[in-house]
Amino acid sequence: MTLAATAAGARALPHPTRAEIRLEGLLHALSDPVRLRIVRELAVDSDALFSCSHFDLPVSKSTTTHHFRVLRESGVIRQTYRGTAKMNGLRRDDLDALFPGLLDALLAAAARQAAVVGSG
Amino acid sequence: MTLAATAAGARALPHPTRAEIRLEGLLHALSDPVRLRIVRELAVDSDALFSCSHFDLPVSKSTTTHHFRVLRESGVIRQTYRGTAKMNGLRRDDLDALFPGLLDALLAAAARQAAVVGSG
DNA sequence: GCCGTAGTTTGACATCCGGCGTACTACGAG
């Protein structure tokens, strides 16, 4: 028993409850290009879980950790440990319940902008 | 003719063109409580114009100027001078054309959160 | 046990942000 604060097995990760999620926090979280990109990739399959390293981001490992934490703490994603990997999934159920249609509108907007920027 | 750089009559205000509006910028602009509140009030009548002093904001005059500028530079609002007053209006036409449904979803989300926070 | 992979933590750094006050400009009313 070498761990007192780290708990056993799956380390604990603090998530806001559904009621604690604030719109301003969501918008701030999504206003960063790296994070918006992560969310768009996660949204490809809302039920799937992707490890942090699954994403090919243009930032360092520690910055990646930071961005995933911002997303988790603002309520956008849910994170769980699975072995040495940390799995990430969209909190679509909570977001849709809190703000119906918002996530879809945001994803559609992001896709639309990516289409223009990417091809134009 | 005391003015060389200030132009005549209506001073000019730089607005991004429709194509220059970026989703990240919009989300950042709306992630501030004061600015979100301004936008919600403007949205009460999307065609109306309100002067800056029409809003009763919990910040100083210079901070108010700052927030309106962020909103204008991110493409959320359109500003025009009318005498000594500066009139503000939502750029609903541009936003709806760029990101259909997004503004409505955001306003609905803000209203929903305000209802919970305000009454609960 | 040992090592490698995955991710965290810490600390540093530059920048941005929201807030303020003060001094200033612009316009309309007398």
Next chain:
DNA sequence: CTCGTAGTACGCCGGATGTCAAACTACGGC
């Protein structure tokens, strides 16, 4: 012309943000 009102510009401050490198922890495989 003078004054009051509306808003701007500037400088300042403290705190948050995004970024990195380096050292560390946790787990799975062998």
